[in-house]
Amino acid sequence: MNSKGFSTDLLTALYIQFGAWLLGRSGPHKAALKINGHYSFFRTLDTTWGAAPSYEQLLQYFGARGLRKAENPMRFLTETGIVTVSAQLRDQDTERRRLAAILMEPADSWSAQLLSDYVDTLRAKNQQGGIDLRSVRLAARAAANLLKSAQVKSGTLPSQKSLELFWRDSPGQVATVTGFIGHLNKRHGLKLQVKPDARWLSTAKRQKAERDLVAMVGDTADDDFEARWIVKSLAYFHNLPRVSRTGLVFQPQDFQGVAGYNVSYQDKTLWVPSAESFLRADPVV
Template identity: 75%
Template sequence: MRFLTETGVVTVSAQLRDRHTELRRIAEILLEPTDSWSAQLLSEYVYVLKARMEQGDTNLRSVRLAARAAANLLKSAQLKLGALPTQKTLESFWRRSPGQVAAVTGFIGHLNKRHGLELQVKPDARWLCQARRQKAERELVAMLSEIADDDFERRWIVKGLAYFHDVARASRRKLVFQSQEYRGVAGYSVTYEEKILWVPSASSYQYGDHSSRVISTLRRNP
């Protein structure tokens, strides 16, 4: 088959290949729940999503992303048989995975409609901003226990940009930076979208009373 494809005898549709890939990923997501109740809730939701897709209201990739977020929420909730997510459960999930807030709104709306719940589908902007910053801080702290490798410096700066300056998903490969002290604290001067931003080094973040005061000021004035 590969020979026939390469020689042009058989043409494989890229669109068809992408469709098969998405369907396979969705099938894998449906197998993730470890209990029958969560599996049922997820399966019901995916069935609704596919029905919407057949009506032209969504596409296969969106179905997969929505299913991914729903599966993550169900895994986090660890529901007992017949139980449903509560607002507290949902807030805990948002706090740990603020990047999934938008993707999981459809599932929350589905639960509200199908099971008569009144869950808030999305947190307010201030709460979400705080949750994102807390997550970024946890990731920074976790990096302090890592053994530094060749890519550590760039990964640290990306996490630092997220925590100190609310810059989400900065590209490690495209980073432009240089070592530079700020008020006597070691760190990096980073050029991002025509702005100059400063991020403390890992050692500065971890040690020193003076650096702690400077970094606290930076957090208050990102």
């Protein structure tokens, strides 16, 4: 019945072929339940192109997120060789959409203009092959965060004091935001310090890690609290800020009468205190 809704023979045949593919993949019961839900995707192909478009055209129309929602039709198109997926194009589309979302974040037109001017310079570098889209997006993310933190009013610019406050609250973005600071200095004649002293930054990172630990104490009921606590503890006590919870191996272990955990990290065993021990006293490390 659905196949009668297409205006071209190509899409009629493609949809019938998809139905047979879905039948073989899911069985008659599931295929019958799902087939109507996929009609709109093929109907869009029919009204927009009249045939199966290229992957680039699909990306431009649906976006990477939209294509993920059309999982079965896309799997059919790729498995049958009708469409060839490009991971590079998919990643670029995702980065463009993330960047567009960042540009929409500023609540005032002045901050939006400052951010847009900076992103324009980054895009020019990208087009010249100097940086990739991911780097553009990360730099824009840091710039947007600084503008939000600084709360600049119309016609004003971030000050050294507001920049230092941002560094203190977000020490992990110090390197990423340097490009934006340099851009502000050059474009607006400022003399902001591009990055903090290394010793100051080290202290700021430790203070931030400690604040993160204290903030976690109220979330002890979460199912993954132990793993999250250990990751943050490794950052604070062992200066390991990028440890992933995935594959984390640990076990409860007291040390000098203090409750905590032994954590396997690379070829080492590291100890961190439990949340209760951290609050009661300065743990031995």
